[in-house]
Structure formats: C-alpha cells, structure tokens
Amino acid sequence: MPSCRRILLQKPDTIRSQSATIYASATLPSFSFCLGYTNGFRHGAVFASVGLGAKPSLEISEKVELAQLRDVVLKYLDEHPEDRHLHAAVLVQSALAKAFPPQK
Numbered sequence: 699m700p701s702c703r704r705i706l707l708q709k710p711d712t713i714r715s716q717s718a719t720i721y722a723s724a725t726l727p728s729f730s731f732c733l734g735y736t737n738g739f740r741h742g743a744v745f746a747s748v749g750l751g752a753k754p755s756l757e758i759s760e761k762v763e764l765a766q767l768r769d770v771v772l773k774y775l776d777e778h779p780e781d782r783h784l785h786a787a788v789l790v791q792s793a794l795a796k797a798f799p800p801q802k
Contacts, residue, residue: 739787
C-alpha cells in the first residue's frame with residue numbers, strides 16, 4: 699500500500715501524458731489497481747454489513763467520491779508512518795473507519 703501513495707498522488711492525465719515513457723506504462727495499471735483496491739474495499743464493507751449481516755466497522759455515504767477516499771487513505775499513510783508495513787487491507791480499513799465511523 700505505501701507504494702500506492704506515490705501512484706495515487708498522480709492524476710491519470712499526468713500519467714497518460716507521459717505514456718511514451720516506460721515509467722508511465724508501468725504506473726498506469728498500478729494507479730488503477732490502487733484506486734480499485736480502495737473502492738473495492740468500500741464495496742466489500744457494504745456487502746459484509748448488508749449481505750452478510752456483519753456489524754459495520756465503517757459507513758461511507760454513496761455521495762463520497764473515490765477521490766475523497768483516496769485522500770483519506772493518503773492522509774492516514776502520512777499521519778501513521780509506523781503502520782506502513784501492515785497489510786494493505788489493514789491500512790485501508792484503519793483509514794476509512796477513522797474517517798467514516800458507523801452511525802449509531
């Protein structure tokens with residue numbers, strides 16, 4: 699997940715404008731993967747609570763855009779460098795649960 703930090707900070711247009719370089723061709727799929735992972739985590743949390751009846755650990759409004767989720771995860775990585783060795787799922791869960799706790 700820490701490697702996603704560098705990737706997520708880039709805008710897709712910036713990466714596409716560098717498409718002639720090896721760097722750009724290598725990072726574009728990674729950019730998509732990192733955003734997709736974060737968004738997939740959101741959908742997994744919804745499925746766990748609605749589909750499986752698990753107690754929700756976070757609650758993200760449908761109005762929250764992917765860019766905001768990205769920013770939340772990046773902020774968490776910046777504020778918790780001691781956790782960067784942890785699994786990506788733990789980092790994303792911690793970041794999103796802190797920013798979007800379940801409503802009581």
